[in-house]
Amino acid sequence: MKFIPRSSSVRPEDVLDGLTTAVIGLDEQLCVTSLNSACENLFGISRKHAIGAPLAEAIPHLAPHELRLRRSLDNATGFIERELRLQRIGDEAVTVDCTVTPFILGRKPGLLMEVLALDRHLRISRDELLLAQHQASRELIRGMAHEIKNPLGGIRGAAQLLEREFPDSEHREYTRVIIREADRLQNLVNRMLGPNRAPQKNWLNIHEVLEHVRQLVQAESSGDVAFLRDYDPSIPEISADREQMIQSVLNIVRNAMQAIGGEGTVTLRSRTRRQFTIAAVRHKLVVQIDIEDDGPGIPPAMLEKIFYPMVTTRADGTGLGLPIAQYLIHAHGGLVECRSRPGCTVFSLYLPLEST
Known part of the structure; x- marks a missing residue:
């Protein structure tokens, strides 16, 4: 004292x-x-x-x-x-x-x-709840995926044995279907499990990652989507896994593209935030990456569930893009948040900059 x-x-x-x-x-x-x-x-x-x-x-x-x-x-x-x-x-x-x-x-x-x-206290509570939910759902998915993989291997193996036993059988077409569908389910399970390695960090420019993703998505689109860039050039290099950063941003940008239906505007924005809290940890400096679209928005009832695996608003969606992005950013000590209203949906990626 x-x-x-x-x-x-x-x-x-x-x-x-x-x-x-x-x-x-x-x-x-x-x-x-x-x-x-x-x-x-x-x-x-x-x-x-x-x-x-x-x-x-x-x-x-x-x-x-x-x-x-x-x-x-x-x-x-x-x-x-x-x-x-x-x-x-x-x-x-x-x-x-x-x-x-x-x-x-x-x-x-x-x-x-x-x-x-109260923003800091509310953020701590919200972040802790979000991370706890993410961790719980991830453990549940991991357990289910491992339980599914074992019988899948048996089914595929049995189909292969049948194919060898009766190579000229008229039922070969059916064994091919079994093997193909087993492989498809195996691939889905692997995607549910997500990356199985820790981030291999190196120094990188986050704007190079954003530009790489923008070029990829523009090549995939029909050209009706406009990309606006609002970057802060003073942001220093960060220590991160380049491939995992690209995958995270790509998943969210593709999600934005699908939300606007191929015609609209996607904005990529970078900023720094000082004295920012992520999951009860106060950081002196954080980089904030915003991915904004002018689509119809996410229904309020869905907003709290979008980071759960297999949750999607699209009939052909797998519901794995956002959970994988959240997992990869979380592995870097960061967090992904979303706010949405009709005409404006923003996904914000927060990454600590202390190590830089």
Whole structure:
């Protein structure tokens, strides 16, 4: 425990700036009288421009709640709002717990707001649940696949023996069908099991991977799909398995192509995120790869299941592309997330950059 000498003086604003909770002081006109560093970071604002300004101008995220704050001030009653979503036009929404307390300062009423960001806690819970579900389903699939492989080998072997025993038989056509279908099922089982080797990491440029995938998919398409590229050239090289990165991105881009039905726009975007949490681990720097399409979107009922094996919305789909992509990215310490609405579906791949 660190003791502060008696001669040292600690200013109240220094204490407030040391808090991780955003603190905002409002006067009787709902103008900002004070705020701390956590508030600046949470809302992306400047203390210099915010203090003295009306709340709606200083912190646009809080503008829709101005009426309730005015009522709280007039009635001198506080309130607590749990998991409140705040958003400014053009920015991502933030989820917070908000506590509002009336106070009197110099015979003038005011409000003290405490805003605790929940996005990190919600992300930890969501990521842990997603990874636990992925691991459980993977173990289940592995067990089923191994149980299926044994009888498949017996069926194929028996068909081969019949073929050798009666080489000129008129039933040879049937033994060929048995062998061919057994091989097809064997290949499906192997795909369900996924890669059986650890990533062979080397330094690579993630944009080279994205461009390689784009060229592959453009060659496969009829030319009606437009690709938009929005890359951050300052992203450093990452340590990753090139083949597994290509496979992950390719699976998701192909999924986007199938979603838009061969005509639409696919956007490839790269960004860095600072102080980002992946499965309860806080990373100083993370690369975020977004694969966005303007298709019809994923039904809400399906959104929580798309990373499960054999789950697909297409009649001819195997439902293995997304689970394999998730597994490969997870093997690199990362995660794949999805958000979707009609006209905009975004798969985001997060990969830690600490080792670089």
